[in-house]
Amino acid sequence: MSEIPRKLAIYDANHHDKTPELPVCNQWQLIQCDHHNALTEHHDCGVGIAYLAGASKDEIQASDEFFYANDWLHWIAIIDRQQINWNVVIHFITQHCYDYHTLPFYSSQQLEAAIGHAHGMHLLQQCDQYEHNNSFNEMVATSNIMLQLFQTIRRVSPVDAPVLITGPSGTGKELVAKAIHQRSQHHKGPFIAVNCGAIPENLLESELFGHTKGAFTGASRHKIGRIEAAAGGTLLLDEISELPQEHQVKILRFLQEGTIDPIGAVESHKVNTRVIAATNKSLQEEVDKGLFRADLFYRLNVLSLDVPALNQRGEDIELLAKYYLEKFRADSQGDIRGFSRDALQALRQYEWPGNVRELINRVRRALVMCNGRWIGPEDLGIGLSLNTMDLLPLEKVREQAEQQALTNTLQKTGHNVSETARKLGVSRMTCYRLIDKYNLMQ
Numbered sequence: 001m002s003e004i005p006r007k008l009a010i011y012d013a014n015h016h017d018k019t020p021e022l023p024v025c026n027q028w029q030l031i032q033c034d035h036h037n038a039l040t041e042h043h044d045c046g047v048g049i050a051y052l053a054g055a056s057k058d059e060i061q062a063s064d065e066f067f068y069a070n071d072w073l074h075w076i077a078i079i080d081r082q083q084i085n086w087n088v089v090i091h092f093i094t095q096h097c098y099d100y101h102t103l104p105f106y107s108s109q110q111l112e113a114a115i116g117h118a119h120g121m122h123l124l125q126q127c128d129q130y131e132h133n134n135s136f137n138e139m140v141a142t143s144n145i146m147l148q149l150f151q152t153i154r155r156v157s158p159v160d161a162p163v164l165i166t167g168p169s170g171t172g173k174e175l176v177a178k179a180i181h182q183r184s185q186h187h188k189g190p191f192i193a194v195n196c197g198a199i200p201e202n203l204l205e206s207e208l209f210g211h212t213k214g215a216f217t218g219a220s221r222h223k224i225g226r227i228e229a230a231a232g233g234t235l236l237l238d239e240i241s242e243l244p245q246e247h248q249v250k251i252l253r254f255l256q257e258g259t260i261d262p263i264g265a266v267e268s269h270k271v272n273t274r275v276i277a278a279t280n281k282s283l284q285e286e287v288d289k290g291l292f293r294a295d296l297f298y299r300l301n302v303l304s305l306d307v308p309a310l311n312q313r314g315e316d317i318e319l320l321a322k323y324y325l326e327k328f329r330a331d332s333q334g335d336i337r338g339f340s341r342d343a344l345q346a347l348r349q350y351e352w353p354g355n356v357r358e359l360i361n362r363v364r365r366a367l368v369m370c371n372g373r374w375i376g377p378e379d380l381g382i383g384l385s386l387n388t389m390d391l392l393p394l395e396k397v398r399e400q401a402e403q404q405a406l407t408n409t410l411q412k413t414g415h416n417v418s419e420t421a422r423k424l425g426v427s428r429m430t431c432y433r434l435i436d437k438y439n440l441m442q
Helices: 057-062 064-069 081-085 087-096 108-135 144-156 173-182 201-209 245-257 283-288 294-300 314-327 341-349 355-369 386-390 394-412 417-424 428-437
Strands: 007-012 029-033 047-051 074-080 097-103 163-166 191-195 234-238 274-279 303-306
Touching: 047 108, 057 064, 057 087, 057 428, 064 087, 074 081, 074 087, 074 108, 081 087, 081 097, 087 097, 097 108, 144 173, 144 303, 163 173, 173 191, 173 234, 173 274, 201 245, 245 274, 245 294, 283 294, 314 341, 314 355, 394 417, 394 428, 417 428
Parallel strands: 007 029, 007 047, 047 074, 074 097, 163 274, 163 303, 191 234, 234 274
Antiparallel strands: none
């Protein structure tokens, strides 16, 4: 991948006419940016300087929206020494920044090193995203547990042997199977997925193995089964645990001999199809219960992968939510900028019983339901759990109650600020400040 140009975005919270002087000005091409000079025009930037020194608390808070909209950059904050004690600055740095430095600059080396590290991280992420886009489709992840899964996929893909993929429903087992297929020697052939639990039992044999013309009443033509249709490629037997035992015998024979017997056929014929099986159940437990053949289980379980539940991939949740927000952004009616702080917190705290599939559905729901510029927990249909709220600082609990009261009153008054302020017993200026604080402006 070619080197990304060394361009450095500068956001000055003071909105000075002149770009602040930095000890690295000669080494980087500086690009001034603000609410009116969008960074999308300079998308090859990877690092940004957030110059907060001399800015007021209101000016810093007012810049929140800009940084949420441009959170793909690695920001480094420049602040005055006394600002480090401001809550608004602490929040800004923890929410938006890769690193920060205080004035005055006693040496340029520390800032140069921080910018260099941030630039390097940006390059690595660009390469990582390139790898995801070209090899792993929508399997977006940075968590260690998923990176280990990617390594296992690379390891098992070239081996021409059955693979068993396990994991809860909605975790993306079919995506894993496709990734294996794309990296295998069968990648030029078809990828065909069959849900063993979705096909009626009396039709399953014909669907898998095919039939000849006249093999049974209604068989008016020769039909190729899914196994043969996947010849030269890969067949995914999804929900393999739902396969009736009489069909398990035939799948076992195919795996052992590489031949199939279509219904009504006189002779068997060879088919070169790689088989991947997937299940959300423990096949060993199914074997112990007598519901699944032990010999088929051992034949399928040559190479195995376990796809983790979403709640085991904490750092991936926000990444996935933002990925699908961009993917389905066209579904929204308004100018949605992203997720609010409370929405991101709710995403992290939710248990995700439906895993990635549920996350996708909730993001799509939020794009339809959101009336403002920032998606809230209510748009996602989830909220902070009571147990989690009990562990929050009192200030945070008050903020959540304050935001909820403001949101409800604004809806009841049709966003009439004067009426909202009167009902809440605060001044209009306080009401405007709170509306801005919680990104509730229409």
